[in-house]
Amino acid sequence: MGKYDHLKDTCYKANMKLPELGLVLYTFGNVSAGDQENGVFAIKPSGVPYEELRVQDMVVLDFDNNIIEGEMRPSSDTKTHALLYKNWKGISGISHTHSTYAVAWAQAQKAIPIMGTTHADHLAIDIPCTPVMSDDKIKGNYEHETANQILNHFESNQLNYQEVExxxxxxxxxxxxxxxxxxxxxxxxxxxxxxxxxxxxxxINPDAPHLKKALIQKHYERKHGKDAYYGQK
Amino acid sequence: MGKYDHLKDTCYKANMKLPELGLVLYTFGNVSAGDQENGVFAIKPSGVPYEELRVQDMVVLDFDNNIIEGEMRPSSDTKTHALLYKNWKGISGISHTHSTYAVAWAQAQKAIPIMGTTHADHLAIDIPCTPVMSDDKIKGNYEHETANQILNHFESNQLNYQEVExxxxxxxxxxxxxxxxxxxxxxxxxxxxxxxxxxxxxxINPDAPHLKKALIQKHYERKHGKDAYYGQK
Amino acid sequence: MGKYDHLKDTCYKANMKLPELGLVLYTFGNVSAGDQENGVFAIKPSGVPYEELRVQDMVVLDFDNNIIEGEMRPSSDTKTHALLYKNWKGISGISHTHSTYAVAWAQAQKAIPIMGTTHADHLAIDIPCTPVMSDDKIKGNYEHETANQILNHFESNQLNYQEVExxxxxxxxxxxxxxxxxxxxxxxxxxxxxxxxxxxxxxINPDAPHLKKALIQKHYERKHGKDAYYGQK
Amino acid sequence: MGKYDHLKDTCYKANMKLPELGLVLYTFGNVSAGDQENGVFAIKPSGVPYEELRVQDMVVLDFDNNIIEGEMRPSSDTKTHALLYKNWKGISGISHTHSTYAVAWAQAQKAIPIMGTTHADHLAIDIPCTPVMSDDKIKGNYEHETANQILNHFESNQLNYQEVExxxxxxxxxxxxxxxxxxxxxxxxxxxxxxxxxxxxxxINPDAPHLKKALIQKHYERKHGKDAYYGQK
Incomplete structure (x- = not known):
């Protein structure tokens, strides 16, 4: 029994949901499970197909990317996960996919506009899209810089990572x-x-407007506000 | 054995068809079963994933939103269901989903034009789209007002809820x-x-016309008219 | 044992493939099995969901729409099938669906252009789209006229129903x-x-051309010509 | 036990993945397994539905299209496979499908632009699209010329078949x-x-740019370069 068996198990199960939900093809995508108290996270090993994945293959690292437990190479996106955990103390899970429509918007270099209450049930603004990374950062510590892109974008736009997930x-x-x-x-x-x-x-309608402020507020608040009445108490 | 066990059972089974038909993701959507004679309806509890749903979780309310049976919070859209049952005595079931293409048209703020016989087999006009709600109503009794939006739109456009479902x-x-x-x-x-x-x-063809009147009438009548010959007697 | 048990069985099995192939929703669609020698065909009963369908429910009619065997009402599209069998002696099966993309082109009132070899492997011209029916025919013997639309369109455009199926x-x-x-x-x-x-x-490319004649001929002939070399002998 | 039983088995299993992955309808598509050492390859027989396919149905041919083992007619695309194996000594498998989106681009006669890192993880350039074949080649040794189209396109554009697969x-x-x-x-x-x-x-964005060079290089190299760090060692 290792100290982080539970973390690995949670990580494994969350990873296995990606193919179930149709969000990944082959080895694309990775999920990590964070333990903020101990400053570590478990992550999927790199390039292993989901159908061959085992709980014990999960790799445990600290937030500076040192391997704590595990024999395999961690996901190539590990440094992105690490830096997000290090900076955002309120998160305990990160998921990365190449799901089709989300990637299409990313390739179009456009934020996804908030157009309906399905969106407002989850966040109150457009889904942000980071600017393209500069060449020197790409050639530098790329995956680390990917997290910096996210952190800087959230900071400069005053976004709250607990409201915009x-x-x-x-x-x-x-x-x-x-x-x-x-x-x-x-x-x-x-x-x-x-x-x-x-x-x-x-x-359908290239001129369709953004969702109006009152509806955004209503739907976001009924699910996330202090007087939320969505779900069970 | 409770008085409304049968209603709960019908409600439960209808809700479980939503994920089967691919119409919902996670906890999105809700179906209710109405009992016009007793002035009550059963509805899905709020925010419960379909795979965890049980018959006994269904909540029974009267048409003024008083809980008659059930321990859980009813769907956040309950008031919309209640007011529709109260006003439309001919209905015994209501379904609400966030299905992808229907939501896309709603977000585009456009009625769905009647373009073919598949449509005319079910209704004889465009699928109506309510106007956007005013801010004071959104901030007021929102889910109640959602039903009012529907009722008013049907009344002011002289739509028949038994022909346009x-x-x-x-x-x-x-x-x-x-x-x-x-x-x-x-x-x-x-x-x-x-x-x-x-x-x-x-x-394919942005200029494609609406279905012509004679075809609308033919298809709608052969399925719903007094001389209908679709289906078994 | 009825005379047409085999025909009903073939008809039943072919109908059951429609939901398997994702070509129908609920009771949409119908397949018939023709017996040109005896001048009869078996067809799906009207409005029966596929999951409830039984072999014995198939209805057998002659080509003038007289019921020969069966207790149920035949498909509302029966007269279309009957007239096609009566006129086209070389066919022994007809299928009608409301499959999504095919209906979309029909609603757009456009023939489907031949743009690739997948198309040419099956037919050598655009998939024809009949003109809209006149009001008096719609109000007359509608399903019979639907077959006439097809027959007239094939005749006036000199199409061969054994090459364009x-x-x-x-x-x-x-x-x-x-x-x-x-x-x-x-x-x-x-x-x-x-x-x-x-x-x-x-x-992707609104100006994409039709498939060139040499490629149409090559692909159509290698599968359907007298020197065809596709498939087993 | 035949000399090429293993090759047939590998070939059979790879073919059976096509329907599993949703890449083929009916008998569309074919996969071959090449054995460069012995100068032979196994390929799917022509026109056989995947659900009826058996290991022993695979046909073994040499690179000049002479049948070495097997009773059935090989895929109608066999000559395309043969010539590719003959010219590209580094390949041991070829797959041909009529998958929907890939065919759509082929019918649009357009290369698929490299727009994101999912693409760059696999190849560093647009997915090439050959020019339309000339009529005399179509009427000549068509499937052989299809391979020539590919070989010539790669040669004249100085593409490396081991980098662009x-x-x-x-x-x-x-x-x-x-x-x-x-x-x-x-x-x-x-x-x-x-x-x-x-x-x-x-x-979403008709003006979306190609992926910038630094990102192409980074993603391609981290998976395929000499210092690749994607996957397990």
């Missing part, structure tokens, strides 16, 4: 997070659905 | 109903299909 | 046929795929 | 290859996904 990396794809790996995966699936809905709405 | 709420999504919860769910699935077909037709 | 009825949807009910269903599935491919190609 | 044949569809039949099938699935993503991106 998703982002598109320009030309790459989505990262989502939350207070558990399951919530991060949930956000990946919701983001993909919002991406498809917004796509279709703008094909 | 579906509507889009601008920026939100579809509500459908019928003489049973199963019929309401059936209408949700049909609406989603009509929404996709109309979308594709207009992408 | 599919057609779109404007604002309605596709009919396909062949030397067996299975071949008719096969053609329904192929038509849906061709409809989607042509749709996407024109979205 | 996929191509679109104008108006036809995709061919993919690799160091094993499984890798070839993997490339078919990846190509279909890239084709859909690029399609959607350009629908």
């Amino acid at each position: 998703m982002v598109l990396i320009s030309n790459h794809g989505p990262f989502t997070w939350g207070n558990s790996p399951d919530k991060a995966v949930y956000n990946s699936a919701v983001l993909e659905e919002l991406a498809e809905m917004a796509y279709l709405s703008l094909q | 579906m509507v889009l709420i601008s920026n939100h999504g579809p509500f459908t109903w019928g003489n049973s919860p199963d019929k309401a769910v059936y209408n949700s699935a049909v609406l989603e299909e009509l929404a996709e077909m109309a979308y594709l037709s207009l992408q | 599919m057609v779109l009825i404007s604002n309605h949807g596709p009919f396909t046929w062949g030397n067996s009910p299975d071949k008719a269903v096969y053609n329904s599935a192929v038509l849906e795929e061709l409809a989607e491919m042509a749709y996407l190609s024109l979205q | 996929m191509v679109l044949i104008s108006n036809h569809g995709p061919f993919t290859w690799g160091n094993s039949p499984d890798k070839a099938v993997y490339n078919s699935a990846v190509l279909e996904e890239l084709a859909e993503m690029a399609y959607l991106s350009l629908q």
Whole structure:
């Protein structure tokens, strides 16, 4: 019994939801489970197909990317996860996919406009899309810089990572997070659905407006506000 | 054995068809089963995933939103259901989903044009889309006002709720109903299909006309008119 | 044992392929199995969901729409099937669906252009789309006239029903046929795929040309010509 | 026990992945397994549905299209496979499908632009699309000339078949290859996904740029370069 068996198990189960939800093809995508108290996270090993994945294959690292437990190479996106955990103490799960519609918006280099209450049930603004990374950063510590892109974009736009749990990396794809790996995966699936809905709405009506402020507030607050009445107590 | 066990059972089974038909993601959507004689309806509890749903979780309320049976919080859209049952004595089931193409049209703030016989087999006009709600109503008794939006839109456009069993709420999504919860769910699935077909037709030919009157009448009447010859006697 | 048990069985099995192939929703669609020697055909009963369908429910009629065997009402499209069998002695199966992309083209009132070899492997011209029916025919013997639309369109355009086994009825949807009910269903599935491919190609490149004559001939002949070398001998 | 039982088995299993991955309808598509040492390859028989396919049905031929083992007619595309194996000594598997989005691009006669890192993870340039074949070649040794189209396109554009393992044949569809039949099938699935993503991106933003050079290099190199760190050692 290792110290982080539970973390690995949670991480494994959350990863296995990605193919179930149709969010990944082959080895694309990765989910991590964070333990803020111990300053570590478990993550999927790199390039292993989901159907061959085992709980014991999960790799445990600290937030400076040192391997604590595990024999395999961690996901190539590990440094992005590490830096997000290090900076955002309120998150315990991160999910990264190459889901089709979310990637399409990222490749189009566009934020996903908030157009309906499905979106407002989850966040109150457009789903942000980071600017394209500069060449020197790409050639430098790339995956580390990917996290910096997210952190800087959130800071310069005064976004709250606990209210906005998703982002598109320009030309790459989505990262989502939350207070558990399951919530991060949930956000990946919701983001993909919002991406498809917004796509279709703008094909139907290129002049369709953003959702009005009162509706945004109403839907966001009824699910997330202090007087929220969505779900069970 | 409770008085409304049968109603709960019907309600539960109709709700479980939504994920089967691919019309919902996670906890999105809700179906209710109405009992007009006793002035009550059973509805899905709020925010419970379909795979965890149990018959006994269904909540029974009267048409003024008083809970008659059940321990859980009812769906956040309960007041919309209640007011529709109260006003439309001929319905015994209501279904609400966030299905992708129907939501896309709602977000585009456009009625779905009647373009073919698949549509005319079910209703003889465009699928109506309510106007956007005013801010004071959104900030007021929102879910109650959502039903009022529907009722007012049907009244001011002289629509018959027994001939037009579906509507889009601008920026939100579809509500459908019928003489049973199963019929309401059936209408949700049909609406989603009509929404996709109309979308594709207009992408292929932006100038494609509405279905001509004679074809609308023929198809609607052969299924719903007094000399209907579709289906078994 | 009835005289047409085998015909009913073939008809039943071909109908059950429609939901398997994702070509129908609920009771939409119908397949018939023709017996040209005896001048009869078996067809799906009207409005019966596929999951409840039984072999013995199939209705057998002659080509003048007289019921020969069966207790149930035949499909509302029966007269269309009957007249096609009566006129086209070389066919033994007809399939009618409301599959999404085929209906979208029918609603757009456009023939599906031949744009690739997948199309040319099956037919050498655009998939024809009949003109819209006149009001007096719609109000007359509608389903009978639907067959006349097809027959007239094929005659006036000198199309060979054994080379072109599919057609779109404007604002309605596709009919396909062949030397067996299975071949008719096969053609329904192929038509849906061709409809989607042509749709996407024109979205990518609105100026994409028709397939050139030499490629049409090559692909059509290698599968259907006298020196065909596709498939087993 | 035949000399090429293992080759047939590998070939059979790779073919069976095509329907599993949703890349083929009916008998469309074919995969071959090459044995460069013995100068032979096993390929799917022509026109046999996947659900009826058996290991022993695979046909073994040499690179000049002489049948070495097998009773059935090989795939009608056999000569295309043969000539590719003969010229490209580094490949041991070829896959050909009529997958929807890849065919749509081929019918649009357009290369698939490299727009994101999902694409760059697999190849560093646009997915090439061959020019339309001349009439005399179509009427000549067509399937042999299809391979020549690919070989010539790669040569005249100085493409490396070990770096670019996929191509679109104008108006036809995709061919993919690799160091094993499984890798070839993997490339078919990846190509279909890239084709859909690029399609959607350009629908969202017709002016979306190609992926910048630094990002292409970074993603391609981290997976395929000499210092690759994607996957397990």
